[in-house]
Amino acid sequence: MKNSVSSDSPTVLSVRRRQLLKGATAAAGSLALPAYVRAQSSPKIRIGYWPVASGLPFYAAVEKGYFKEAGLDVEAQKHASAQQAMEAMLSGRAEGSANGVATAVLAVGEIAQPGLMKIFCSNPTNARYVLDEFIVAKDSTLKSVADLKGMRIACGPGVQNVTIAKTILERAGLGRMSVRELPIAQHVAAIAAGQVDAVYTLEPTGTVGRLNGATRVLEAGVVAKYILGDPMAPWFGGSATLTSEFIKAHPDAARKFIAAYRRGVELVKKTPAQARPYLKGYTAIEGALTAEVPMSDYVYYDEFKPRDIAYFQQYFDLFTEKGIFAKKLSVESMLYKG
Structure with missing residues (x-):
């Protein structure tokens, strides 16, 4: 009499598990490529x-x-x-x-x-599409960038802001001046606290300062005017x-x-x-x-x-x-x- 193996025996179950695992792996493999392509x-x-x-x-x-x-x-x-x-x-x-x-x-x-x-x-x-500007205290008597001689000036962080601020001051006839770097979020507060007299900054800083009554825009569109030579450039x-x-x-x-x-x-x-x-x-x-x-x-x-x-x-x-x-x-x- 031949030895028989029950369909529920561990051996058969083991084989079935391997077959199911193999099938699942193959199915996963067939789905893997499209998912990979989508990811790429x-x-x-x-x-x-x-x-x-x-x-x-x-x-x-x-x-x-x-x-x-x-x-x-x-x-x-x-x-x-x-x-x-x-x-x-x-x-x-x-x-x-x-x-x-x-x-x-x-x-x-x-x-x-x-x-x-x-x-x-x-x-x-x-001057029309405004981003760049110098701001001063709301009650400041300064009228233009040319009035900033000897003042404490700040600007945003980074080489672009510093270079622009210094160049504008130079081309406004003020010579070489030092400029302090400050995070843009501190510009209005620095003027309100009297830490600086003017800041070269970017919108929405000028709007924020104007609306809370702390600062006003001294001049806007200053890069076009002083660096490019045309306020509308x-x-x-x-x-x-x-x-x-x-x-x-x-x-x-x-x-x-x-x-x-x-x-x-x-x-x-x-x-x-x-x-x-x-x-x-x-x-x-x-x-x-x-x-x-x-x-x-x-x-x-x-x-x-x-x-x-x-x-x-x-x-x-x-x-x-x-x-x-x-x-x-x-x-x-x-x-x-x-």
């Missing part, structure tokens, strides 16, 4: 921002869900300075920057690592970028990101009243006060005109002249080509 086509996109008003298209795109609608996983990274945002890209901790992150600081990173990033949108400002002081590494590794995701970001730009330009509330939580201004903040302009990579590039290059050349840039850098070489 929609990676996490970490974007650094500095809490200034010109970053509004990014804030709006995040909050309106434009990136999610494009199937993208975008993470907003807040930085205390533009330099931190640039260093995050250099170290591989971020895939790009939002508008408002200082272009000259981004350029320093580009010089340190040629081909690091591409600018796909920049935010020009001037476009100053491309901040830019939205993606790293070249990300664009190369994920071209489809990069195109989708740039297209979704553009929806944020269009919202700000066409219906600013709908966009302004998204300053809340990203900048120092809240609620109904967001309606008071002046807006930047925005130029996409495919909208740059020769005049724009010429003014942009003039701005970059200032940093070469001042020895901040180790070599002359071409603006055109940094523009995204599509």
Whole structure:
């Protein structure tokens, strides 16, 4: 009589378990590739921002869900300075920057690592599209930048802010003056406390100080006026970028990101009243006060005109002249080509 094995015996159960495990593994393997492909086509996109008003298209795109609608996983990274945002890209901790992150600081990173990033949108400002300004105490008798001789001056952190502030003071006829770096969130408080007499700053700082009765704007659009030589010249002081590494590794995701970001730009330009509330939580201004903040302009990579590039290059050349840039850098070489 042949030996028989019960269908419920440990041996048969063991075989069945192995067969089930093998089948499950095969099934998992068949699903693994599509999941992997999806992960590769929609990676996490970490974007650094500095809490200034010109970053509004990014804030709006995040909050309106434009990136999610494009199937993208975008993470907003807040930085205390533009330099931190640039260093995050250099170290591989971020895939790009939002508008408002200082272009000259981004350029320093580009010089340190040629081909690091591409600018796909920049935010020009001037006397009409206000971002940059000098602010003083509300009751100050000062009338212009030319009156700041011998005063205690501060500015935001980073090489772009310091270089700009010092150059404006020089070109206003005040010679070389020292400038103290302060986090942008401390600008109004420093003036209110009498620690400094004036601050070169960026919106929404001037609006915050005006609305709480502590400060007023001494002059706005100062970079266009004193550095570019025309109050209406476009100053491309901040830019939205993606790293070249990300664009190369994920071209489809990069195109989708740039297209979704553009929806944020269009919202700000066409219906600013709908966009302004998204300053809340990203900048120092809240609620109904967001309606008071002046807006930047925005130029996409495919909208740059020769005049724009010429003014942009003039701005970059200032940093070469001042020895901040180790070599002359071409603006055109940094523009995204599509």
